[in-house]
Amino acid sequence: MALRIEGYAIVSEDGMLADAAGVMPAALVVEADQKFLSAGLDRADLIVHGRNSHENQPQSPYRRRLVATRRVAALAPDPDHPNATLWNPGGLPLEKAADSLDVADGVVAVLGGTDLFGLFLPRYDVFYLSRLAGLRLPGGRPVFPQVPQSSPENVLAAAGLTPEPVQALDPARGVTLTAWRRPGR
Numbered sequence: 001m002a003l004r005i006e007g008y009a010i011v012s013e014d015g016m017l018a019d020a021a022g023v024m025p026a027a028l029v030v031e032a033d034q035k036f037l038s039a040g041l042d043r044a045d046l047i048v049h050g051r052n053s054h055e056n057q058p059q060s061p062y063r064r065r066l067v068a069t070r071r072v073a074a075l076a077p078d079p080d081h082p083n084a085t086l087w088n089p090g091g092l093p094l095e096k097a098a099d100s101l102d103v104a105d106g107v108v109a110v111l112g113g114t115d116l117f118g119l120f121l122p123r124y125d126v127f128y129l130s131r132l133a134g135l136r137l138p139g140g141r142p143v144f145p146q147v148p149q150s151s152p153e154n155v156l157a158a159a160g161l162t163p164e165p166v167q168a169l170d171p172a173r174g175v176t177l178t179a180w181r182r183p184g185r
């Protein structure tokens, strides 16, 4: 057994997680996507995200998480979130950080933002990419550092992931979900 890495993101038509001010607009908070995310996070053994990200759901305080920051050398308690540990990925490999929280095997859910999503590109077993049509956030925070020069789909394909059929999450609002999976995983 080993850690299984799953990514979750919802992006605008131009591949953005948040606007130019670094704020995720309310339009990107879609109920069907939140339900999908919540079910996935409830199955996860560990959540990983950057210091400016958080899923902000009712179950959040009960979920074990690593919050990435360069403000610590390796690991330190997180005074701001329950069940959370500050983690510097440059100071300690994910496996060692997870092991310190008694997660040697299991699912790690990666929630972004841009740099964290990029950091894990070589490692995703699956990346769940939700898309909202009709919203553009020029100059915003992209889902991966390579966006918008490249599309999110091209970045995922270049990382060796292949798409499953597109699912309609909220047809009225033009929200779709595609699971990008590493072959054989």
Ligand SMILES: NC(=O)c1ccc[n+]([C@@H]2O[C@H](COP(=O)([O-])OP(=O)(O)OC[C@H]3O[C@@H](n4cnc5c(N)ncnc54)[C@H](OP(=O)(O)O)[C@@H]3O)[C@@H](O)[C@H]2O)c1
Pocket (backbone or CB within 6 Å): 008, 009, 010, 011, 016, 017, 018, 022, 023, 024, 028, 049, 050, 051, 052, 053, 054, 068, 069, 070, 071, 087, 088, 089, 090, 111, 112, 113, 114, 115, 116, 119, 141
């Ligand atoms: N639409 C979505 O699915 C989605 C997903 C995630 C986030 N968002 C939104 O995107 C916005 C935040 O974006 P962001 O890219 O600024 O967020 P972020 O990754 O959550 O936060 C950035 C911070 O995380 C730390 N960090 C990032 N990469 C690191 C690394 N490799 N090593 C160590 N520390 C690292 C740094 O903290 P220090 O400065 O402390 O070193 C960095 O300043 C928020 O509005 C959030 O709600 C949306």
